[in-house]
Amino acid sequence: MGSAALEILGLVLCLVGWVGLILACGLPMWQVTAFLDHNIVTAQTTWKGLWMSCVVQSTGHMQCKVYDSVLALSTEVQAARALTVGAVLLALVALFVTLAGAQCTTCVAPGPGKARVALTGGALYALCGLLALVPLCWFANIVVREFYDPTVPMSQKYELGAALYIGWAASALLMCGGGLVCCGAWLCAGRPDLSFPVKYSAPRRPTNTGDYDKKNYV
Numbered sequence: 001m002g003s004a005a006l007e008i009l010g011l012v013l014c015l016v017g018w019v020g021l022i023l024a025c026g027l028p029m030w031q032v033t034a035f036l037d038h039n040i041v042t043a044q045t046t047w048k049g050l051w052m053s054c055v056v057q058s059t060g061h062m063q064c065k066v067y068d069s070v071l072a073l074s075t076e077v078q079a080a081r082a083l084t085v086g087a088v089l090l091a092l093v094a095l096f097v098t099l100a101g102a103q104c105t106t107c108v109a110p111g112p113g114k115a116r117v118a119l120t121g122g123a124l125y126a127l128c129g130l131l132a133l134v135p136l137c138w139f140a141n142i143v144v145r146e147f148y149d150p151t152v153p154m155s156q157k158y159e160l161g162a163a164l165y166i167g168w169a170a171s172a173l174l175m176c177g178g179g180l181v182c183c184g185a186w187l188c189a190g191r192p193d194l195s196f197p198v199k200y201s202a203p204r205r206p207t208n209t210g211d212y213d214k215k216n217y218v
Contacts, residue, residue, distance in 0.1 A: 008102075008104065024170055122183075
């Protein structure tokens with residue numbers, strides 16, 4: 001039962017991390033800059049993401065524009081798009097593999113093969129977390145380097161956006177959840193007594209008097 005609990009807990013963490021990764025991929029807040037115009041009343045914030053850029057006025061009015069050309073984007077944006085979408089799709093594959101090998105499902109017959117399937121799913125989830133970390137850390141490095149670069153004008157300096165922090169948290173959940181799934185599958189393969197208990201009861205057969213046999217078949 002202990003190994004099954006680890007698998008379920010790990011799968012829940014992976015699902016939360018997967019949703020967070022999708023959210024981080026779609027949010028336009030990978031780079032955020034706040035600057036004050038010559039008019040002290042007119043302040044605006046610029047957001048930049050993987051798919052669009054937005055300008056938010058101090059009055060609450062927001063305008064967003066989707067990037068027109070993919071080839072005109074910078075190298076880090078194109079690479080981040082590919083890696084993030086790839087991580088999201090790989091997490092979907094890991095979900096089906098983990099569910100097939102989980103002890104609480106009957107997609108695969110119980111045994112060492114079922115534990116290996118679950119172990120593969122957990123490893124895929126951990127790989128998703130590592131894959132998502134690459135564009136996140138790449139963007140963070142660029143933002144920090146340009147922020148402290150004295151040659152970059154103040155109006156073009158950016159700060160770390162909320163999407164990066166959400167992505168880091170999602171990557172941590174994916175790696176931790178994948179590790180728990182792997183631990184649960186490893187324990188199930190090495191200690192069958194810790195696996196999910198499954199009991200089968202035979203149907204009760206009627207006696208000559210018409211009553212059902214009270215004997216329990218386990």
